[in-house]
Amino acid sequence: MSAPRAVALVPARAGSERVPGKNVRLLAGHPLLAYAIEAALQSGVFERVVVSTDSEEIADVARWYGADVPFLRPAEYATATSPDIEWLSYTLPRLEERFELFAIVRATNPFRGPEAIRRGLEQLLATPEADSLRAVELVKQHPGKMWVLAEDGRTMRPLLDQSHLEVAWHAGQYQALPPVYVQNSALEIAWTRVVDETGTREGRVVAPFLTRGYEGFNVDDEEDWERAERLVAAGAATLTVVRRPPYAPGS
Helix, strand or coil, X not given: CXXXXXXXXXXXXXXXXXXXXXXXXXXXXXXXXXXHHHHHHHHCCCCEEEEECCCHHHHHHHHHCCCECCCCCCHHHCCCCCCHHHHHHHHHHHCCCCCCEEEECCCCCCCCCHHHHXXXXXXXHCCCCCXXXXXXXXXXXXXXXXXXXXXXXXXXXXXXXCCCCCCCHHHCCHHHCCCCEEEEEEEXXXXXXXXXXXXXXXXXXXXXXXXXXXXXXXXXXXXXHHHHHHHHHHCCCCCCXXXXXXXXXXX
């Protein structure tokens, strides 16, 4: 039985607000986008690596590092509030080939390498009941210890109802609480049929992909960017080795 045809989709819109120019900002000599493209290419599981962007500049960078940019994303699908399903629904039907699987490989996770992508795909293929797989990690701030303030701010109540418990979660140790996982943006893989069938990127049954180490580290703001630089400088986190020379505008 042959492996299903898969495409890597790397979203890279131009209008990042919290980290201006994030996708093309240099980290260890290469644009952030380069590490996502290289991780997807080096994973060896995709027939194509396609970057979805609304920017000619980002498209040039993407092509330099070996990705395809067959067309630009319309501006209305590249706003700060645009859901992924919009650009996915626009992109998938416009590709020349028909793929059975797609993966969203975001540039914002520079420490997610090719091994994580291979591991995720193997897990999804071994979980036939799942429509998709999504990266998650254990929460550090447990919802059992979260509170909601009354309108007047004078009192508060637990976010989660704990009246049925002998010992409330907010009164217990973290280690005694039920494990809760939070999604990160390291990896999403889904069967392409779910986009048409459910109008979502994930479908109805989602398998958990547990990230390891810094695989789930996400660059959301300047503080994250500075931490990423420190992790690289200290050798605490590893970037995918980029096999191409640094991008040179106009080349």
